[in-house]
Amino acid sequence: MFQVHDRLYVGTADECFENRPGWAVVHACKSPCHQRAVGYRGSLPSSHPHYLALERGSDLFLNIIDPPRPLFQRATFTTFLGFAARQWQAGAEIFIHCNRGESRAPSLAALFMARNLGALDASSFDAAGRGLARIYPTYFPGAGIQDYLRQEWDRL
Numbered sequence: 001m002f003q004v005h006d007r008l009y010v011g012t013a014d015e016c017f018e019n020r021p022g023w024a025v026v027h028a029c030k031s032p033c034h035q036r037a038v039g040y041r042g043s044l045p046s047s048h049p050h051y052l053a054l055e056r057g058s059d060l061f062l063n064i065i066d067p068p069r070p071l072f073q074r075a076t077f078t079t080f081l082g083f084a085a086r087q088w089q090a091g092a093e094i095f096i097h098c099n100r101g102e103s104r105a106p107s108l109a110a111l112f113m114a115r116n117l118g119a120l121d122a123s124s125f126d127a128a129g130r131g132l133a134r135i136y137p138t139y140f141p142g143a144g145i146q147d148y149l150r151q152e153w154d155r156l
Contacts, residue, residue: 002101004135005119007093010109012101024058024087026080026096028104030065037061053079058092066103070148077111077156084112102140106132107149110139111156125149 001011013029027033035041037059038050044063045051052075054061060083064076087094094112098104107129114120114128121127125146133139141149149156 001095002136002138004106004109004132005113005117007088007091008109008113008117009093009095010101010105010136011095011097013097013099015095015101016097017095018059019057022093024083024090024092024094025060026084026094026105026108027059027061028064028080028096028098028108030063031099034061034063038063052076055079055083058087064098064104066098066142067144068142070144070151072145072148074152074155077108077152080108081112081115081156084108085116088116102138103142103145106136106139107141107145109136111149115156125153 001009001015003009016027016033018025037054037056038044052063052073062076084094096105096108110120110128110132114122120131129141
């Protein structure tokens, strides 16, 4: 777990935890976290009420993978931003993790830091990403999430 800002941390699935007092966790990985929380294997029908996300207490489980081509939906990111903002206002420590801690989790952290906290340059995804890379040297966003956030940055 690596601290990228006051009360904001990024890490890997190996560091995953749930229901820790004072903490909010964003599980930014389909497998194993979203699958385990929602209770399915393989794929989930897009009509399922928790297809994109399941919020349970201080945990947010996102059905998000890191494909080379953007397959993301805006609702995933707006759900994340709303959850993180509520948890931040409540004074929680926020931990965002994905499988390897290189792409999805730090990209979400950059989005939150730029959009909600004013801690990174919010003019573009690339500007925010460069700022995060100075703080978090293992940030290596995948092509799909980079393309998506570049295209959608002003709408998020």
